[in-house]
Amino acid sequence: MNIKDRIIQQAGRLFFQYGVKSISMDEVASSLGISKRTIYENFKDKEDLLLSYLKHEFEQRNQLVREFMEQCDNVIEVFLHIMEIHKTASFVNVKFYEDIYKYYPRVNAFLKNEHNKANDFLIKFLQKGIEQGVIRENLNVKVVAFLVEESTSVYIRASYLEKPPFSFSELTSTMMINFIRGISTEKGIKIVDEYLMKHQIEQ
């Protein structure tokens, strides 16, 4: 991995865990054993670094979804694969999003734009599932696309809980399995159940 990618990855990890504002460029540099100057040779400022990190994350996410869509027979299986990816994540420090909202307008605008693109994509994706007979045809896809994007906020608020009575992985799988079953036809639910049985996933 080149130095630029290493900086992006480490900064992202620190921002996610402690928030953006509380992490200095010095801390990013020293945690990598490099000089602050090396960071500034690659990134204009902290907002630039944060934006590079998020762009990288979204590109990776979109690439994965494209791969899943090629590999999978139907929309339900794509959702289930995405669930598997999500489960390996962890609670994000609420300061991460609060800081972006308060202090980094360019990043905020970027997230808003990604959100809109994701919404448009999701509506088409759900309609494809309806054509495949795995998603209910009388489903209000606009509301459902909104709810999918909203799930990010559920994770954020769960990370506010002082003593969460469940793990991040339990939250993700229960939420996603319920969600997928909820929008599925009988045929879709069978695909879910077979997948869960095969992978022995808790629901």
Add this chain to the structure above:
Amino acid sequence: MNIKDRIIQQAGRLFFQYGVKSISMDEVASSLGISKRTIYENFKDKEDLLLSYLKHEFEQRNQLVREFMEQCDNVIEVFLHIMEIHKTASFVNVKFYEDIYKYYPRVNAFLKNEHNKANDFLIKFLQKGIEQGVIRENLNVKVVAFLVEESTSVYIRASYLEKPPFSFSELTSTMMINFIRGISTEKGIKIVDEYLMKHQIEQ
């Protein structure tokens, strides 16, 4: 309706629509055609009025749930009845909750306590549904109880949307039907489908 109840109802309506901070006791009084003195004879201050309103709302909600539980054969039907009630509500001004969080600590504590009670109740309620064979037995009830309470925040954030591409009623019914189907067994889903067909509800 006595004057105290009339004040509570009108104040609640105004707070919901415009937020708490921006509504003065003068406005509550004049919108009812009464003097401000009459309000202060019944309520110590605005926080007292707001708290009375919320207590009244929660009592009504709990009373309704108790009635549904007596009338209905199973947990799924209770959920469906609750959905019908929710659908008649409307988007709340986000300032309503923001103001409570920022300026009314007693009300905030009250809401937190109600939230905890609702969570405990929901876990028992879901377990009853599992015994009835209408809710999936491998369901993580702690996560689901959290998600039910979280749905309030989804409504709040939907009211942030500049141009929501759906009505409040569409949001409520899609969200609740998906949710109920998601946690249901085959037997539970049949109850949902029959109910929707009978009441000709859009999904």
